Amino acid sequence: MxxxxxxxxxxxxxxxxxxxxxxxxxxxxxxxxxxxxxxxxxxxxxxxxxxxxxxxxxxxxxxxxxxxxxxxxxxxxxxxxxxxxxxxxxxxxxxxxxxxxxxxxxxxxxxxxxxxxxxxxxxxxxxxxxxxxxxxxxxxxxxxxxxxxxxxxxxxxxxxxxxxxxxxxxxxxxxxxxxxxxxxxxxxxxxxxxxxxxxxxxxxxxxxxxxxxxxxxxxxxxxxxxxxxxxxxxxxxAGGSERILVVDLERELPPIEVGSAARVVKVEGPRQWLAFPAGESAAGLVARVAAEYPLVDLSVREPDIEAVIARMYAEKATA
Amino acid sequence: MGSGRLYAAVAAGGFRRYATYRAATAAGVFTNTVFGIILVYTYLALWDERPHLGGYDQTQAVTYAWLGQALYSTLAIQGGGAEKDLMARIRTGEIAVDLYRPADLQLWWLASDLGRAVFQMLGRGVIPFTFGALFFSMALPQDITTWVAFLVAVALAMIVSFGIRYLAALMMFWLMDDRGVTQTMMILGIFCSGMTLPLNAFPDPFGDIVQSLPWAAQLQMPANVLMGEVSPWHAYAFQAGWAVVLLAAGRLLQSAATRRVVVQGG
Missing domain, CATH: 3.40.50.300 (P-loop containing nucleotide triphosphate hydrolases)
Structure with a gap:
């Protein structure tokens, strides 16, 4: 070495x-x-x-x-x-x-x-x-x-x-x-x-x-x-990071419910933000949302490494 | 002789750094000339009242005054040489950069300061001195040997001067602020080097004491060599003795500082 x-x-x-x-x-x-x-x-x-x-x-x-x-x-x-x-x-x-x-x-x-x-x-x-x-x-x-x-x-x-x-x-x-x-x-x-x-x-x-x-x-x-x-x-x-699925629906609706696959972190009019584990595929989640909700558009945001590290620092600080 | 070339390059860099600032040099020449005139008339008034004060006649007193102005920035009598940069580098943590280099810290700064001193002698020393020689009656040697002997004394004075200021600069490893050290060094430097009055003009035992301190190696010794008041070998022995003591002390303090002390800043 x-x-x-x-x-x-x-x-x-x-x-x-x-x-x-x-x-x-x-x-x-x-x-x-x-x-x-x-x-x-x-x-x-x-x-x-x-x-x-x-x-x-x-x-x-x-x-x-x-x-x-x-x-x-x-x-x-x-x-x-x-x-x-x-x-x-x-x-x-x-x-x-x-x-x-x-x-x-x-x-x-x-x-x-x-x-x-x-x-x-x-x-x-x-x-x-x-x-x-x-x-x-x-x-x-x-x-x-x-x-x-x-x-x-x-x-x-x-x-x-x-x-x-x-x-x-x-x-x-x-x-x-x-x-x-x-x-x-x-x-x-x-x-x-x-x-x-x-x-x-x-x-x-x-x-x-x-x-x-x-x-x-x-x-x-x-x-x-x-x-x-x-x-x-x-x-x-290691940092337990998540990807975010951003969906645009036809109209304002109550938070999407897809069980444990994802959780809604934010709602803003017809747009909703769903967080799901970074290690999992987005395909299943997208299919499910598309089948059950009036979907107009969507995008996936990659996990923000800065957020991951910030969380890591914070965890250590409180530990 | 690989490292010889390195320190020669450092000295050349020190020289060029100061050569870059031409306006500052011109302002310095002007200042030293004006101060020279003021000091010369003060000395003339004093020597009128007390002829042969300190064993000097009037022309010798005038010579001493102009020499003081010529060597003032050369020897950084009031401070403001390489040690100023070193202090700043220690305070800000820039010193870390100097420490990981394969070079000796003390030799590096000595070389840099000698480069600076040689520039200041040519830039700020020669012109005021020549001005003095042209417009006032001075006691200058006629033979080239004495001039050469004088230049050797000046070179030794440069090393002693660095030795004092290097010790002061290293204090910054333990202190957070340089003002106390800088002020003390400035007052000691001006007074004990004989910038206000030649050291031999002071009554004993005080005169004896200041003449045995390292500051006496700076202005008093070269002046005495130039005016034939002391044998060059006596002056060299005094100067070299102090140079060795100061550089050795600097080395000790340097190793203590770099071993024990935190390099500041992330």
Missing amino acids: FIEVDGVEKVFDVRRKTGFLKRERRQVRAVDSISFTVARGEMVGYIGPNGAGKSTTIKMLTGILTPSGGRLRVAGIDPSRERTRLAHRIGVVFGQRTTLWWDLPLIDSYRLMHRMYRIPDDRYRENLDRCVELLELGGLLEVPVRQLSLGQRMRGDIAAALLHDPEVLYLDEPTIGLDVISKAKVREFLRELNGERGTTVLLTTHDLQDIEQLCSRVMVIDHGRMVYDGALAGLHE
Whole structure:
């Protein structure tokens, strides 16, 4: 396994002033005994609400935070012990931070990466050309970073993380604040990177479309604990998600009754909304409604993954 | 020498960052020139009353005043060098980015600050100093050896200056706000470097004390080397001693900070 996380925890000591000279020490478990493995070439989504422990996990995987307990290996290396050695093999993009030199043209930051990671000249040239082409950075290389738009800067940051051919790329919110087109560009690039180069990708995001479009596997973390690890499709079952059948009837009628097959969640004039389990076929339900009610039109809405996850978070919070 | 090239590139970047802001440089040159004139006339009035104060004659006092203006931003005597960026990065959590890089944090910031210092010397140092030399009578050496010795002292002063400010910046790992540290460093910097008066003008034992502090390595030592008041080797020993102590302390504090302290922000 390329990334091995076994019972890892991170506890922060938080001191709070409770009175004159009096302080209370409190321990916060940002990550509470998490275990998972990621194989080489996998593309995994890592999601959870704010403060769930996602960034803390990423920081431990880069070696800038030392775990309080458990065992952690990336490419066989203990990150916090051999941070510098590991640094040559990983790429990191923190969406809300930048590695680029604010006042200087983009190309200057890349030249610095060239030296910092001791990239052989021909590899540097090749990787830079490739990133410039795929991330459309051609006209931006001579522009000072402070003048770039957020989307341009993000693409610039992603390129900076890839010049040294990292085996794994950690992306922490790479599409945050980007418009639809910029998001699409970033996703397309990541798909190609993973497909062609086999780069392992661990993607943290709040944008579930990132996950839906890129990752076959998703891990959900909440309050420092792993609440789901598996295929994206399975998330619907795990979250007990429902599809919605929207029917337009000829006239206003009392709520449709189809037994346990579905339940009406909303009525608005002649239009009614019926919820049924996401795992079941809509055909039987549609046939039954069509046979018993004066049906004009209908549509099926796919389950909203955001709603599923929101419910998952909420359940954990009350549990 | 792979890492040598890296830090050379970082220094070059530090230089260019400051070179980008031409209007700021022009404003700085103007400010240092005006302050130079004010300070020179103040010193002239003072040395008129107290000739040979601190062992300087009037031309030496004038030279010292202009040198102070020339080195003011070069050595970031009042603060405002690379440590300002570092403080901001620690406060916002941007420091996380610096920490996962395969580079040494202290050397990185030292290189960046030296690049800045060299730019400030050429950009904001040379012009006010030349202005002073043209319009006032100054005690400047005639031989090239003394000038070279002076430049070496300035280079060492840059390292000491960074050493002090790096320690101050690392305090941000434990503090939430930089104002206290920044203000303290500013007052200590201006006074103990001898920006208000040359340190040798203060009566002993106070004069002895301030002249043995690391700030004395910044302005006083290069000035004494330039005017032949002290042997360069004596000055270098003093400066290098403090540089080693400060950089070692910075290294200790850095390892404590990165091991124990939370990187702020998600």
